Amino acid sequence: MVDEILKKYGIRGRTKIIASGKLLTPDKIAMALALGADLINIARGFMMSVGCIMSQVCHKNTCPVGVATTDAELQQALVIEEKNYRVTNYLIALRQGLFDLAAVAGLDSPTKFKREHIVYHSDFRKVINEEDGSGG
Structure with missing residues (x-):
């Protein structure tokens, strides 16, 4: 929708679209690129690769695995020498x-993904193309 509106008003060439939010896997990223994203912001995937267990206490500065804390004692749980390989592998x-x-x-x-590359199955397992809504 954003991509279409920017094109409609002739400002798409001067604007970058940054996609974010649960884009952890290649298929989700490909979908965002095909829908017009210029950049992908990945936080959760990298947090998990570095050891985040999603205990949801980031805002309390009490992260039990040392990922999201400034507490020096809790930070000792984060072994950077080990985690850098996991982040790189991800x-x-x-x-x-x-x-x-x-x-x-x-x-x-992957920068060449377009809407016509998006297909999905309907509720009745019919293959539908995102661009024209046609079945195949």
Whole structure:
């Protein structure tokens, strides 16, 4: 919707769309790119890769695994020498998955995803194209 409105008013070329919110996997990122996102913001995936257990106490500065705290004692639970490999592995796997999806769609880059690449199953297992609403 945002992409279409920006195009309608002729300002899409001067504006960047940043997608965020539970974009943890290559398929979700590909969908956001196809819908017009220029950039993807990933927080949750990286937090989990560094060891976040989602105890939902970030705002209390009492993170039990040391990820979201400034308490020096609690920070000791975060072993950076170990976690840097996990973060790197997540990023590499995410990137590879995204490029694999692009290749399956016949693209040489995930930045080339467009609406016509989006298809999904209806409630009755009919394949529907996002661009024109047609079945296949």
